[in-house]
Amino acid sequence: MDLNHTRGTGSRTDVLIAGAGPVGLMLACELALRSVRVTVLERLAERDETIKAGGINTPCAEAFYRRGLLPVLADVQKEAMGRFHSYMRQRTAAGASAVRPAPKFAGHFAGIMLHRDALDESDPDLHRAGPAGEVGFVPQQALERLLAERAAELGVDVRRGVELTGFDTAADGVTAHVRAVAGADDADGGTLRAGWLVGCDGGRSTVRRIAGFPFPGTEPEITGRQALVEMTGTEQLGMGWNETEHGIYTHGPLPGRILTVEFDGPPTDRDAPITLDELQTSLRKVSGADVTVTEVHTATRFTDNARQVPEYRRGRVLLAGDAAHVHSPFGGQGLNLGIGDAMNLGWKLAATIHGHAPEGLLDTYTAERHPIGAWVLEWTRAQIALMRPQPHARALRKVVTELSGTVTGTTYFAKKISGVWQRYDLPGNHPLTGRSAPDLELADGTRLGGHLHDGRGLLLVLTDDPETAGRATEHAAGYEGRVRVMTGRCPSRPDLAGLLVRPDGFTAWAAGTDAGLDGAGVAPTAWNGQAGEAATVRSGEAAADTARSAEAACGDAARARTGAVATATRTAAAATCTEDELTALGEALRRWFGAPDGSAG
DSSP states (O other), X not given: OOTTSBTTTBSEEEEEEEOOSHHHHHHHHHHHHTTOOEEEEESSSSOOOOOOOOOOOHHHHHHHHTTTOHHHHHHHHHHHHHHHHHHHHHHHHTTOTTOOOOOOEEEEETTEEEEGGGSOTTOGGGGSSGGGGGOOOOOHXXXXXXXXXXXXXXXXXXXXXXXXXXXXXXXXXXEEEEEEOTTOSOTTOEEEEEEEEEEOSOTTOHHHHHHTOOOOEEOOOOEEEEEEEEEEOGGGSOSEEEEETTEEEEEOSSTTEEEEEEOSXXXXXXXXXXXXXXXXXXXXXXXXXXXXXXXXXXXXXXXOOEEEOSOSEETTEEEOGGGTEEOOOTTSHHHHHHHHHHHHHHHHHHHHHHTOOOTTTTTXXXXXXXXXXXXXXXXXXXXXXXXXXXXXHHHHHHHHHHHHTSHHHHHHHHHHHHTTTOBOOOSOOSTTTTBBOOOOBOTTSOBGGGGOXXXXXXXXXXXXXXXXXXXXXXXXXTOTTTEEEEEOOOTTOTTEEEEEEOTTSBEEEEEXXXXXXXXXXXXXXXGTTOTTOOOOOOOHHHHHHTGGGGGOOOOHHHHHTHHHXXXXXXXXXXXXXXXXXXXXXXXXXXXXHOOOSOOOO
């Protein structure tokens, strides 16, 4: 293998990515979609099939939906649901004492289950995602396989069995030193030249260490273990999350899936092989059940080490995913956070490489993603505090359990877990600005998300006023390769005159009367044109542990509101853009897509 050249692209690649996990592959796909040459290095010769995250949250599902991959994820979810039902049948057949009537779940916080019966289904934030809101139970291993196939389709050069050992930076790029492992021919390694280097190489990132990024945070206090095993005596185990005097454990929602949390400090050696005896000892200790583990299919350890780099970029070197932030897996935020990093960074780095990025665009990557990463660290730390097997923590846990059982509490936690609260601090006063764009259903039967598959921005002109529509379209002249312009109608949102949606799906500009439809309680279904469908709230590990909500019927309240939505649609005045709003559109186009000089990415 010739490590001194990028196959088929000459002696230099545009972007070198360290790490072929979900984040690295997602970033590679985003770059390749915009005609950027990408090489991905992965130390492992084969994909890692170790059990990891059990699901994805709403922003993550939206990201795949906006790239045309949602049908495949829906198939994966269907298969996962089949395994879940198999687990439930096994539990029932075994006469397990913990089997209870299945409530509708909306996730969990520190193992405190949230029941969807207490969810405020009228909250408009729960109804913006369209079909993406119905997909969540997608294991990380399946997601990684899907992304590997997608990367191959887009021509990404993924090199497995190749390890990054060092690099040198210069004003015009990076020279990476690599070593072939896993029996590769060129065992002495070589060098690769790239314009940019992105570390997606996990919590113990080589890129982060060599580049000298600080990594402040808090020390771990737990040892967690997760595994898929064969075992006997499972009828003694409670289903779902269970707190005991020795910690917390889970059983399910798949056959043989177990997780234990012990508060006796981090493991002595995280890299040591996880043995059958170790898993059995931990499960018996925490659960108090006389369970016998007979076979281990896959297992992993984890801690609650919580750290984050202060900035995600140093010159030509950037970080994404666990390389930029680590935390405990509770709430399933890690995978979702990393995919969000990749979506945010991909189009900005591509624009920079193609030479049409406005000044400072790449610096907005840290400005937008760092606050969300910091929130995730705090969110996971709070869960650890509630899980501790101590009197004070257990007392606080009872208070939080009572609060989370209220309609307001359930809705608050569910929105946080699902990620629908996320918003970037962007210029503009419209309620949609900075938010993930609602999946509007247009009069021609298409949906907004379906017009983002090519990775370009989207200017959606919805006003009936031809003069306003013409002027808005004129603003986008010269952005043909970067921004698609569409004119149409959205019957369910007559208050909207137009939206400018960035390639990552976030709203950069919005205009219209607002018609009181953002949070007024009359139009949660109007956000996406779905009368009678409530968005499914799931996130990561919460999705896996509470998968039965995927098939729960929850549309009664929404159907009761359909008449109110129709009335609002009929009576709202057609929206137009003011002069200030049209000026703001021009400013937003320049801010995110550069000068309208006709250059295409």
